[in-house]
Amino acid sequence: MIPRGNRPVNEYSNPNILLGILPALFPYGCGAIEDDSRSVQIDFREHLRYLIVFRNRRFEEHYSFIFVVFNILQHRTACFHAHLMTLIRYFQQSAQLLESLSSADIATALVNISKGTYSNIADQRINTLMKHIRGVLWYCKEPRQRFTSLAPSYLAQS
Template sequence: MSTLEQKIDDEEAQSERTGYVPDPLSNPQECTNLDVIPINNSGVLDVNGLYPTLFCYGRGAPEDQSRPIEIKFKEHIRYLLSYNDRRFETNHSFIFVVFNLLQRRDACFHAQLIATKPYFHASANEIQSINSKDIEMALDNNSKRKYNTESNSALNKLLQHIKTIGGRVMGSAYSRTALRTRIHALIFNQGLPSIFLTLNPADIHSPVALYFAGVQLNLDKIQNEQLMDTYKRAEIIASHPVATAKFFHLLITNILDAVIMGGVLGPIKAYF
């Protein structure tokens, strides 16, 4: 079960919470504070109510507990983004909301894993001793380029844990740092690369990207008057992120197959 997923009427769900605070969603009607609005499990991820124009009949949202067959969240989102009418793809906020949700789940999941490690328990008390003044002083020293990681060991340990968790969260700055570490490890193991290529596909100038975005083009016989002006192409590409990702994946995969993996360069030891 993924992090933040809720179980209904499951005895194991309550047994897993042994030693933790009571589940606030277990009985939403029991509330003595009149200023608090009770919520239930469905309120954790209510995309039906958030996007009434996308889920017109109030059904079909991810992780619907009434669905007889469980569908993984990522698989369901991938299915929604592949709709023929492209209403999920072209929505201005849907793809950002679900991406942020996936990021949060990754962060919570790996934070939970780290919290079970012995080294985290050893430094937990020291991390709890950090106060707002320590953080303010570190930010001030960092702006003046005077920050020293050895000046505050507790804050340094906190940053190390954040870096470890962030390295597993897709799209984060720490994930790019983790990729750089993997590149350094590959160089240490295999030596310096013989060829270094930087590929930056220009999607707004590609007829294939426009074709994936729904523009009617004959890829075997492309005419200049069919490609429109640069601003119009950029507008189409920006409003069809799934088509852009599909174009990027297709182009990079073909380049790897034709050039790197047993292609014109012959057998290779490794690539990244």
């Protein structure tokens, strides 16, 4: 389920990630949030609310469960509210440029930008996109305290 090593596991492509991270809470290997074997699919938040008020309180009292699931919830909420915006006059050009770029091109540009070795003449397609497309992370830029303050109020709603 969860390979050993220092590489992080993708939480989006592994619906049974909680089974591997928290085996003490799911000793039989089933019943985790977003379990594929369940005939009726349950929303992540609803299942989380149920587990936190579970009768024997093992999820509520576990030392890291609340932090792990709220971290996953925070990532999903932040990614859900991230958007790309461009002006109408650049839309067609930006769409064609996005289609022409591969993920390797973007990854190379990101590595070079993070290292500070990116030059404006490296790839004109990426330069054009950086001029025309703006990321809107209004929901992500709010202080981290907002997400951590959600935990007590979220638990009280049950």
